Amino acid sequence: GVEQWAPEPFQSAKTLAQEGDLQYRDRQFIEAKASYEQALTALEALADSAPLALQEHLDLARQSIEDGEQDNAMAALAIASLIDPSSELLASLNRRAQVLEQLLPLMSQAQEKEDSGDLASAEDLLKQATELDPAHLRARAEHDRVETAHTLERFNRAMSEGYTALDQGRFTEATTAFRQAGKLSPGSNEVSSALQDVEAAETAWRLSNLQDRGKKHEANEQWQQALESFEKALKIDSNLLFAQEGLKRSRARARLDKQFRAAIDEPDRLSDKAVAEATARLLQQASAINPRGPVLAEQLSKLEILLEKANSPVQITLRSDGLTEVTLRKVFRLGLFEERVMSVRPGTYTAVGSRNGYRDIRRTFTVSHESTAANIVVICMEKI
Numbered sequence: 001g002v003e004q005w006a007p008e009p010f011q012s013a014k015t016l017a018q019e020g021d022l023q024y025r026d027r028q029f030i031e032a033k034a035s036y037e038q039a040l041t042a043l044e045a046l047a048d049s050a051p052l053a054l055q056e057h058l059d060l061a062r063q064s065i066e067d068g069e070q071d072n073a074m075a076a077l078a079i080a081s082l083i084d085p086s087s088e089l090l091a092s093l094n095r096r097a098q099v100l101e102q103l104l105p106l107m108s109q110a111q112e113k114e115d116s117g118d119l120a121s122a123e124d125l126l127k128q129a130t131e132l133d134p135a136h137l138r139a140r141a142e143h144d145r146v147e148t149a150h151t152l153e154r155f156n157r158a159m160s161e162g163y164t165a166l167d168q169g170r171f172t173e174a175t176t177a178f179r180q181a182g183k184l185s186p187g188s189n190e191v192s193s194a195l196q197d198v199e200a201a202e203t204a205w206r207l208s209n210l211q212d213r214g215k216k217h218e219a220n221e222q223w224q225q226a227l228e229s230f231e232k233a234l235k236i237d238s239n240l241l242f243a244q245e246g247l248k249r250s251r252a253r254a255r256l257d258k259q260f261r262a263a264i265d266e267p268d269r270l271s272d273k274a275v276a277e278a279t280a281r282l283l284q285q286a287s288a289i290n291p292r293g294p295v296l297a298e299q300l301s302k303l304e305i306l307l308e309k310a311n312s313p314v315q316i317t318l319r320s321d322g323l324t325e326v327t328l329r330k331v332f333r334l335g336l337f338e339e340r341v342m343s344v345r346p347g348t349y350t351a352v353g354s355r356n357g358y359r360d361i362r363r364t365f366t367v368s369h370e371s372t373a374a375n376i377v378v379i380c381m382e383k384i
Helices: 007-025 029-048 050-067 070-083 088-098 100-115 119-132 137-167 171-184 189-219 223-236 241-265 267-271 273-286 294-310
Strands: 314-319 325-328 332-335 339-344 347-354 361-367
Touching (some): 088 100, 100 119, 100 137, 137 171, 171 189, 223 241, 267 273, 273 294
C-alpha cells in the first residue's frame, strides 16, 4: 500500500529500478548497478519515512474528528492502516471516528437548546456527547463552558430567591436558598454575606417581636409572660435597654401578682395573723402604683375585702363535758368547760380533747362570716 501513502517517492524508486533493468539487459552493468543502488536508497528512505507518514495521517484523522469531518477522518485512517495496521492509536481513532454520527447531532442539539436558554438540556446533551467520546476536546470544552454557565444561572436564581424570601421575612426559606447557592459556589463571599444578612434580619425580627409581646403583656397585666419575653430578648443581646428596663418592671410586678393571686386563691391563709399582716403591707405598697390597671385594681379590691373579713373576729361556741381538757390548736389552751363562747379570726381550726383513760378526740371546723360553726362538741367518750 506504499503507492497510496507515498505515490511519488515510490514511483521515482520504481522508475530507477526499471532503468537498471534496461541497462542490465543492454549489458551496461556499471550503469545498471548505479541505478539499482539509487533505487535501493530511495526505497530505504521511503521505509524510514513511514513512521512520520503514519503520525501525519493519524494527526490528520484526529483533527478531522475534532472538526466533525468524518469522511476525511476515515480516509486518513484508511491510509494509516496501510502503513501500520497494528497501531493502538489507529484503533482508538477508528472508534472515535465511528461515533461521530451520534456525537455531532448531540452537539448540534445542545447548541439549539443553549440558544433557546435551556442550559440544563444543553448540559445534559453535551454530557452524553463526552460520554460517547471522552477524548473529544471540543465536546469537552463545550460541556465545561455550558456547565459553568448553567451553574452560574442556578447560583443567581438561588441568590435571587433567597433575597426575595429575606425581604418577605421568610428566613428559613432564605437560608435554604442561600445554602443551595453555596453548594454551587463553595467558599463564595456573596453567599457568606447573604447568610449573615439573614441571621441579622431574623435576630432583629425576633427582638422586635419580643419587645412588642412584652409591651402587650405589660398592657394586659400579664406580668409573668412579659417577664419571659424580656428574658428571652436579653439572652439574644444582654445589652438591650428596652429588655433591661422591661425586665426590671415586670419582675417586681410578676412577683407581686403571684403573691396577690395566692392570697386570693387561698383566703384561709389569712387566718394566720402574720400572713395577714404581710399581705396588708403588700396591699399598702401596691396601692401606690400608678397608673393602675384593671387587673391590679380588682386584686386590690378583693384583698381589701378578704383582709377586712380575716381581721374581723367571728363568735363561736364550743361545748364539752367539764371533764375533757380542750385545746384549740394554734390559738390557746381552753381547759375544762361545758360551754365556751369566744371570738376567733375566720379560718380552719382543730380542737383537741384529752382525758385520762380515754382516747383523744379531734374536731376540725371552719369559721367564716358566711357560716358559723354550730355545735362544736369536744368530748372524750371512748375508754382505753
